[in-house]
Amino acid sequence: MSPAGLAAAPTIPETGPETPDIDLFDALTVVDDLPCRRAEEDLWFSDLPADLERAKALCGDCPVRRACLSGALERREYCGVWGGEILDRGAVIARKRPRGRPSKADLARDAEIAAARAAAGVA
Numbered sequence: 001m002s003p004a005g006l007a008a009a010p011t012i013p014e015t016g017p018e019t020p021d022i023d024l025f026d027a028l029t030v031v032d033d034l035p036c037r038r039a040e041e042d043l044w045f046s047d048l049p050a051d052l053e054r055a056k057a058l059c060g061d062c063p064v065r066r067a068c069l070s071g072a073l074e075r076r077e078y079c080g081v082w083g084g085e086i087l088d089r090g091a092v093i094a095r096k097r098p099r100g101r102p103s104k105a106d107l108a109r110d111a112e113i114a115a116a117r118a119a120a121g122v123a
């Protein structure tokens with residue numbers, strides 16, 4: 001029996017099939033104040049490049065942006081916006097192309113973005 005006035009020590013539940021592991025990102029996603037929880041969730045997984053750019057901008061205010069991106073890269077998320085970046089098959093891409101053949105302007109902009117990212121040391 002514990003001494004009067006002292007609460008019993010908290011118990012840590014064992015992990016197993018009935019109690020799945022919860023990682024940092026899962027815990028943080030329950031926080032309703034994250035931008036992706038406040039805005040339309042479809043933006044983060046849209047097929048439209050403009051929607052993904054909007055999601056990236058909204059991620060800019062997120063307090064867990066770095067953890068979100070590193071977790072997504074670790075898990076090799078297949079698609080979507082994570083930590084302010086667009087992931088495609090587990091890798092960061094500069095931007096999602098619209099359907100169809102890219103225009104010369106798009107290709108030039110992609111080259112500029114890639115050069116700027118390389119200069120900044122971003123993969």
Ligand code: SF4
Nearest residue numbers: 036059062065068083
């Ligand atoms: S950084 Fe991650 S957690 Fe934050 S708004 Fe973007 S997708 Fe959501």
